[in-house]
Amino acid sequence: MLPVAISVDPPDISRNLANKSGYTFPILSDPDAAVIRRYHILHPAGGPDEHDIARPAEFLVDSSKTVRWTNFTEDLRVRARADEMLAAAHQLR
């Protein structure tokens, strides 16, 4: 299972984050929130200066591009834990 992080941060900001935190998985940039809109998880004016950002959301997508598991938190303090996401991935056959 390949984790892929997506946010409105531009590539250089994401590169800093990856370098600082040692992330080696892909981090993609959606500055205009076009894909975030396509996935219907836009948080209008949710960022600083009324910027449109993504609400936190996780989708496990299999090789046929079918969604197999999702997580949409109702509380910013409550996020999907690594073991939950790994368990969902392990259940894929």
Added chain:
Amino acid sequence: MSVPDSAQLRKNTLPLWGLLLALCAIACNAGFFLSIPLQGGIAWLSLLFAVVALILVAFGLWRAYGQPHIYGGKSKSLVLALIALLPIALSTYGFVQMRKLPSAAAAPQVGQKAPDFTLPDTSAKPVSLDQLLAPPSPGSAAPKAVLLIFYRGYW
């Protein structure tokens, strides 16, 4: 009419219990950093502590000011109540603010197809969903799945 001897007045411990519960409501937030299960429950537990704290403080004030012939410690109750109001307000405000999230009801659900996309990676190189699902290099195994993690950004 005789003024009641303060020694005969009962102790009003409710404001103190209210303050302690209000601090518990704040302390609950430590649970979010510990990555423990049932975090959704912690959010509600924190709110419950805050609500019960408010009730205890209000009831304690009513005892002190409404029944001064039974309970003593008017000013002490007031001070404790004022101190308790800060953590009560903070945890309640936090609960409301942290849940101001738009619904994800229209998002792709389990069993539906994930919309295609092509987005730049950290080197500004465009990457598509198909590429992510393909073998990273010729001869290597394709990932069984990709986990798309949308996050708020501005880190």
